[in-house]
Amino acid sequence: MIRVAIFGASGFVGGELLRLCAAHPGLEAVRLFGDSRAGQAVEEVHPHLALAYAGARIEAYAGGTSLDDIDLVFAALPHGQSQSLAPAILERGIPFVDLGADFRLKDAAAYEQWYGEPHQAPELLGAFVYGIPELHRDAIRSAAAVAAAGCYPTATILALKPLVDAGLIDPASLVVDAVSGVSGAGKGLKDSTHFNSVSESLSAYGLLTHRHTAEMEAALDAQLLFTPHLAPMNRGILATCYGTATGPMAADAPLQALRTAYADEPFVHVTDQAPATKWTLGSNAVQVTARYDARTGRVLAIAALDNLVKGAAGQMIQCANLMLGLDEGAGLSTCGVYP
Ligand SMILES: NC(=O)C1=CN([C@@H]2O[C@H](COP(=O)(O)OP(=O)(O)OC[C@H]3O[C@@H](n4cnc5c(N)ncnc54)[C@H](OP(=O)(O)O)[C@@H]3O)[C@@H](O)[C@H]2O)C=CC1
Numbered sequence: 465m466i467r468v469a470i471f472g473a474s475g476f477v478g479g480e481l482l483r484l485c486a487a488h489p490g491l492e493a494v495r496l497f498g499d500s501r502a503g504q505a506v507e508e509v510h511p512h513l514a515l516a517y518a519g520a521r522i523e524a525y526a527g528g529t530s531l532d533d534i535d536l537v538f539a540a541l542p543h544g545q546s547q548s549l550a551p552a553i554l555e556r557g558i559p560f561v562d563l564g565a566d567f568r569l570k571d572a573a574a575y576e577q578w579y580g581e582p583h584q585a586p587e588l589l590g591a592f593v594y595g596i597p598e599l600h601r602d603a604i605r606s607a608a609a610v611a612a613a614g615c616y617p618t619a620t621i622l623a624l625k626p627l628v629d630a631g632l633i634d635p636a637s638l639v640v641d642a643v644s645g646v647s648g649a650g651k652g653l654k655d656s657t658h659f660n661s662v663s664e665s666l667s668a669y670g671l672l673t674h675r676h677t678a679e680m681e682a683a684l685d686a687q688l689l690f691t692p693h694l695a696p697m698n699r700g701i702l703a704t705c706y707g708t709a710t711g712p713m714a715a716d717a718p719l720q721a722l723r724t725a726y727a728d729e730p731f732v733h734v735t736d737q738a739p740a741t742k743w744t745l746g747s748n749a750v751q752v753t754a755r756y757d758a759r760t761g762r763v764l765a766i767a768a769l770d771n772l773v774k775g776a777a778g779q780m781i782q783c784a785n786l787m788l789g790l791d792e793g794a795g796l797s798t799c800g801v802y803p
């Protein structure tokens with residue numbers, strides 16, 4: 465078995481990593497690092513994982529020998545934290561999949577612009593491959609470190625990339641309205657994510673300046689106005705994307721472009737229905753569709769995924785499977801939980 469250390473094991477994504485590792489034929493989560501929950505049993509922190517992790521505990525990372533005998537590191541930490549952690553992992557040559565945004569941008573100046581602070585390890589930015597397997601499979605296979613894309617970027621990029629690449633949509637005209645379940649904000653309680661703020665309400669946030677804009681623009685080589693929204697649901701991302709068509713086209717041209725791009729992709733389902741987040745609950749699947757609207761001259765593309773699986777832990781495992789030479793889909797389901 466491949467021995468896995470998880471940083472952020474007591475968080476929402478960490479819990480999903482533990483759940484997915486428990487069902488993975490080749491991965492065993494053996495070191496579970498946390499912060500304020502260090503010392504607590506997994507069954508206390510993640511009661512839904514009690515049977516699979518009986519006796520296991522969350523521990524504090526002490527550096528030094530903590531990573532001895534570890535074959536793979538996952539980090540799901542608040543952004544900024546991986547910058548000080550990465551050197552120790554990379555020096556030891558341990559394959560590393562990071563989910564924070566620390567190494568997703570290639571340019572330290574762009575990081576500072578969007579995250580409001582200087583990057584602490586700019587010399588390592590080039591060591592990380594951006595982690596969307598559907599777009600960067602070969603690079604991920606040979607990477608020492610992967611910066612896995614998160615929930616909003618994965619949904620948006622997978623919906624739009626084939627349309628930009630096929631020249632169907634003006635890359636300077638992209639507008640994305642994306643809706644997230646509350647687990648996307650992590651488990652810490654804030655005024656904006658309190659039950660009373662979220663229940664029976666739908667709100668936009670991060671107007672004009674949301675930090676994910678930069679990585680979406682980089683991946684799409686485009687300009688994009690991104691507006692995220694918070695919805696009263698636990699999980700799910702629905703990204704509704706618009707762009708100006710480059711010219712008249714067949715009504716089904718965008719859908720065909722998606723079908724061509726994703727014909728062999730095990731986790732992307734191109735549908736002619738309007739996708740719903742519930743179809744992807746608990747699975748590593750993405751559901752995408754697209755339309756050309758001759759009346760307005762616009763192209764519409766929509767993606768739905770589970771923010772904690774394809775938008776986080778599932779994506780990390782898919783990347784790790786590639787890095788380790790395992791079956792890419794090992795431990796990952798394409799079946800959602802419904803109803
Ligand atoms: N939630 C989501 O849907 C997605 C999240 N992400 C990204 O993944 C990362 C984790 O997200 P999520 O699981 O939701 O967050 P949570 O807030 O649920 O979990 C954060 C984890 O990090 C640990 N932690 C917090 N501060 C520190 C610190 N200073 N040093 C070491 N460990 C620390 C926490 O430990 P403890 O609890 O013990 O204090 C906890 O295990 C973030 O970067 C987020 O942006 C990306 C895609 C989707």
Ligand SMILES: CC(=O)N[C@@H](CCC(=O)OP(=O)(O)O)C(=O)O
Pocket residue numbers: 563564565613614615616617644645646647648649650676692694
């Ligand atoms: C609902 C909510 O608050 N969502 C988070 C994004 C989730 C996340 O951290 O995703 P990335 O990995 O792509 O950074 C936010 O808007 O900051």
